[in-house]
Amino acid sequence: MEKVLPKIDITEDFTIGSNECIDNNILNLYAEYPCRLKAEIFVLCMNGTIEASINLSDYTIKANDFITLTPGSIIQINKIEGDLKLYFMVFSSKFIEGIIKTKSIIDLIYITKSHPVLSLPKEIADIYEEFFALLMKVYYREHPRYNQEILKCMLLSILYRLSDIYHSQPLRNEVGLNRSEEICKQFGHLVIQHYTRERNISFYAEQLGITPAHLSNTVKHVTGRTVIDILSETVITDAKAQLKSTNIPIHEIADSLNFPNVSFFGKYFKRLTGMSPQQYRNSDK
DSSP: OOBOOOSSOOSSSEEEEEGGGBOTHHHHHHHHSOEEOOSEEEEEEEEEEEEEEETTEEEEEOTTEEEEEOTTOEEEEEEEEEEEEEEEEEEOHHHHHTSOOOHHHHHHHHHHHHOOEEEOOHHHHHHHHHHHHHHHHHHHHHTTOOOHHHHHHHHHHHHHHHHHHHHHSOOTTOTTOOHHHHHHHHHHHHHHHHTTTOOOHHHHHHHHTSOHHHHHHHHHHHHSSOHHHHHHHHHHHHHHHHHHHOOOOHHHHHHHTTOSSHHHHHHHHHHHHSSOHHHHHHSOO
16 A cells, blocks of 8 residues: 655544655655645654755764654755665644643653654664554554544654653764854754744844844854854745645745735745745746
8 A cells, every 4th residue: 555655744643654655756755845844753764864954954864763753844855875764654733733742742842853863772773663564564454443542642652752762862963062052052943943933133142041142153153154044044944845845825825934925025035045936836946
C-alpha cells in the first residue's frame, strides 16, 4: 500500500510507513522549496544521509537519528545520499490539537523545536525500528480502524519516551557555548517563536535582558549577519513555503505574517526576492 508523506498535513488522524512504501518523488517535493508543516511528524533514519534545513538551521541526518518535526516547522531537503532507509509516523494537526498538553509535553515541544534531530545509540534505534515495523503491520491490517484513544496513547508514549531521552543526554551543539554564542542561540529560538508578530530588535533584546545594541553587535559578530537579515530570512522562508506548498490566497498569507496589507507584503517580498509573491508562486524556483 502506497502512503503519502504529507507536504503540509494529512486528512486522517494518523499514518505510518517507510520510504519504501511511498513515491520517491514525495521526498523530492521537500527539496524543491521550503514547506511549512501543520502535522506532527516523527522520522527514524536507519541508513543513508539527508542534509536538510529545519527552521532555518542546517542538519545532517544520518543512521540512528530520530527527527521530530512539530507543527509549524519549516523544512527543506538539500541533499540525499546513500541507500536511504526511513520510517515515519504522522499525526494530523486536528488530532494534535485535541491532545491535552501537560507541562512535560509543553517542555518537550520547546526542546524539539530547538533540537529536532536526536542521535540515538544503535541498540535504541534498533528497538525503535522494531516498534515502527510492528505498528506498520497493525496499521495496514486494521486501517482505518485505529481507535482514537489508542492513537492518543501511542503519541503520548512516544512523547514521554522522547522527553526521557532528551533529558538523559547532552544536546547537540549545546556543550561549550560562550556567552555570545548562547545569546545567538536564544535569539534564534525566540525568532522561531515570534517572527510572525515581532520584527523589532527591541522586543528580542528585552526578552534576552540586554540592550538592542548589544544584541545587534553580538549577532553580527557570531553569525556575520544582522538581526534584521535573520528576521527577514525567516519571514521570507515562511512566505515562500506557504506560496509554494499551499493554495492559500496571498492576502491571507500576508495577514498570517502580520503585514498591514497585501500591498506592503508584496513590496517587502519583491525587495528581498526580486519577484512578486504571485510571480514566485507561478515560478519553478
